[in-house]
Amino acid sequence: MFESLQDRLGSILNGLTGRGALSDKDVSAALREVRRALLEADVALEVVRDFTDKVREKAVGSEVLKSIKPGQMVVKIVHDELVEMLGSEGVAIDLNAPSPVVVMMVGLQGSGKTTTTGKIAARLTQRDRRKVLMASLDTRRPAAQEQLRQIGEQTGVETLPIIPGQSPTDIAGRAVQAAKLGGHDVVILDTAGRTHIDEPLMVEMANIRQKANPHEILLVADALTGQDAVNLARNFDDRVGITGLVLTRMDGDGRGGAALSMRAVTGKPIKLIGVGEKMDALEEFHPKRIADRILGMGDIVSLVEKAAETIDAEKAQAMAERMKAGKFDLNDLEDQLKQMQKLGGVGGIMGMMPGVGKMKDQMAAAGVDDSIFKRQLAIISSMTRRERAHPELLKHSRKKRIAAGSGTSAADINKLLKMHRQMGDMMKSMGGKGKKGGMLGKMMGGLGGGLGGMGGMGGMPDLSSMDPKQLEALQKQAQAAGLGKGSGGLPGLGGGMPGAGGLPGLGGPRLPGLPGVQKKK
Numbered sequence: 001m002f003e004s005l006q007d008r009l010g011s012i013l014n015g016l017t018g019r020g021a022l023s024d025k026d027v028s029a030a031l032r033e034v035r036r037a038l039l040e041a042d043v044a045l046e047v048v049r050d051f052t053d054k055v056r057e058k059a060v061g062s063e064v065l066k067s068i069k070p071g072q073m074v075v076k077i078v079h080d081e082l083v084e085m086l087g088s089e090g091v092a093i094d095l096n097a098p099s100p101v102v103v104m105m106v107g108l109q110g111s112g113k114t115t116t117t118g119k120i121a122a123r124l125t126q127r128d129r130r131k132v133l134m135a136s137l138d139t140r141r142p143a144a145q146e147q148l149r150q151i152g153e154q155t156g157v158e159t160l161p162i163i164p165g166q167s168p169t170d171i172a173g174r175a176v177q178a179a180k181l182g183g184h185d186v187v188i189l190d191t192a193g194r195t196h197i198d199e200p201l202m203v204e205m206a207n208i209r210q211k212a213n214p215h216e217i218l219l220v221a222d223a224l225t226g227q228d229a230v231n232l233a234r235n236f237d238d239r240v241g242i243t244g245l246v247l248t249r250m251d252g253d254g255r256g257g258a259a260l261s262m263r264a265v266t267g268k269p270i271k272l273i274g275v276g277e278k279m280d281a282l283e284e285f286h287p288k289r290i291a292d293r294i295l296g297m298g299d300i301v302s303l304v305e306k307a308a309e310t311i312d313a314e315k316a317q318a319m320a321e322r323m324k325a326g327k328f329d330l331n332d333l334e335d336q337l338k339q340m341q342k343l344g345g346v347g348g349i350m351g352m353m354p355g356v357g358k359m360k361d362q363m364a365a366a367g368v369d370d371s372i373f374k375r376q377l378a379i380i381s382s383m384t385r386r387e388r389a390h391p392e393l394l395k396h397s398r399k400k401r402i403a404a405g406s407g408t409s410a411a412d413i414n415k416l417l418k419m420h421r422q423m424g425d426m427m428k429s430m431g432g433k434g435k436k437g438g439m440l441g442k443m444m445g446g447l448g449g450g451l452g453g454m455g456g457m458g459g460m461p462d463l464s465s466m467d468p469k470q471l472e473a474l475q476k477q478a479q480a481a482g483l484g485k486g487s488g489g490l491p492g493l494g495g496g497m498p499g500a501g502g503l504p505g506l507g508g509p510r511l512p513g514l515p516g517v518q519k520k521k
């Protein structure tokens with residue numbers, strides 16, 4: 001599976017990776033090739049279009065990291081988009097329901113439904129220690145029920161005794177009843193297939209569904225049938241409603257289009273893949289592993305990831321050095337604000353800290369939102385480089401110019417400058433104390449105070465004038481979350497977050513500091 005796609009994409013992207021510079025034309029030409037390769041691999045047209053659009057958008061807007069060649073960056077973008085297209089990682093069969101959990105298997109004849117029923121039952125029994133009952137509802141093909149019985153014998157999983165002449169719906173009802181009486185955790189219903197989708201099949205599926213009330217409805221589809229499998233999934237989902245997919249024959253030499261389009265077209269996760277005829281030939285679906293396999297360029301992908309980490313770490317280190325030396329100008333403040341934004345702003349940062357969910361809501365209620373960062377960034381970007389490095393130059397006329405340029409007022413600029421000064425003072429007072437995380441955390445306390453101080457700007461209420469009770473509640477929650485007291489108006493946004501790594505925002509998008517926050521000393 002995927003071999004031809006792997007070859008094609010490999011040669012297209014290899015052509016890019018060695019180059020020192022890439023023009024828009026190069027990227028467009030490569031993407032045209034990628035598009036052709038995906039279509040030849042039988043990926044659905046709408047999915048291909050969406051994929052190449054997203055890659056183009058990201059490739060054009062992305063900043064190329066130093067030590068990385070532009071082509072390598074494109075490889076990484078293609079890889080990440082592939083993972084995205086394949087869906088989320090490791091969605092297991094959901095057994096989170098009262099016993100017996102009913103799993104209904106649907107699909108066309110010969111898709112591997114019965115085999116997959118046996119594989120899943122064996123896995124749940126042997127690996128997850130569940131008590132499973134299997135029942136074949138295929139009354140059209142006389143050998144079908146017998147086939148499942150044999151699989152049951154072979155895998156040591158119980159099957160529902162065969163009673164000739166019963167309807168599929170009756171068998172479903174009997175199976176659920178038997179599972180209840182027998183104390184089974186899971187009952188798997190192997191429904192009948194057809195050579196194609198027809199009305200009687202859909203009616204039968206709907207009846208069984210109504211009778212057995214399944215928690216999972218898994219569509220088993222043959223990956224080798226490509227686009228047909230995708231259309232089938234769409235149809236089954238429309239008519240019966242499916243909760244996930246199992247793609248069989250992923251061990252075959254198909255082009256892989258079904259696997260690649262399934263998620264994007266149906267919105268339903270691929271839960272498992274069949275990779276052989278044997279009962280243990282069932283695997284969980286890992287998008288990242290598949291993307292790695294398709295691109296075959298895992299080394300480049302990890303190289304780019306490493307470079308991104310290094311850049312962030314270098315930036316954080318440089319920033320820490322500057323702070324220690326008491327040098328913290330408005331360029332640094334701008335960097336900080338951008339980092340905060342990258343992390344999803346106040347909400348994003350707070351969302352990453354345990355136990356502050358409620359506080360986040362209260363802050364939102366108090367009107368603290370990320371528009372303040374945007375305004376602050378607008379003010380800073382309206383300054384000249386020299387002004388940013390030397391804020392003391394900002395006298396009245398300059399402030400007027402900046403206010404006009406950023407759509408704010410001189411008072412807003414004063415608030416920003418005050419906040420910056422407070423942060424600087426705080427840093428100086430802590431300089432050389434050597435506690436990295438503590439220092440950075442306390443600095444954020446300064447920022448918190450500053451944000452509070454910025455209150456009143458554009459209608460944002462000043463937290464320092466907040467109802468004392470509300471403020472007290474916020475502070476309590478901040479302390480409960482191990483954040484200590486903030487130094488200013490915004491309690492808990494910093495106030496000396498303990499931990500070795502400091503605030504995650506200072507270290508880039510990864511979160512080296514978070515364990516420190518959680519491990520309260």
Ligand SMILES: Nc1nc2c(ncn2[C@@H]2O[C@H](COP(=O)(O)OP(=O)(O)OP(=O)(O)O)[C@@H](O)[C@H]2O)c(=O)[nH]1
Pocket residue numbers: 107108109110111112113114115116138141144192193194247248249250251252273274275276277281
């Ligand atoms: N190579 C390979 N063969 C598979 C896989 N899954 C199922 N098969 C084979 O496909 C054939 C058909 O599988 P069944 O499980 O009988 O198919 P079914 O969907 O139950 O068919 P009906 O009972 O007729 O509806 C069998 O020979 C299986 O061994 C797989 O993942 N890889």
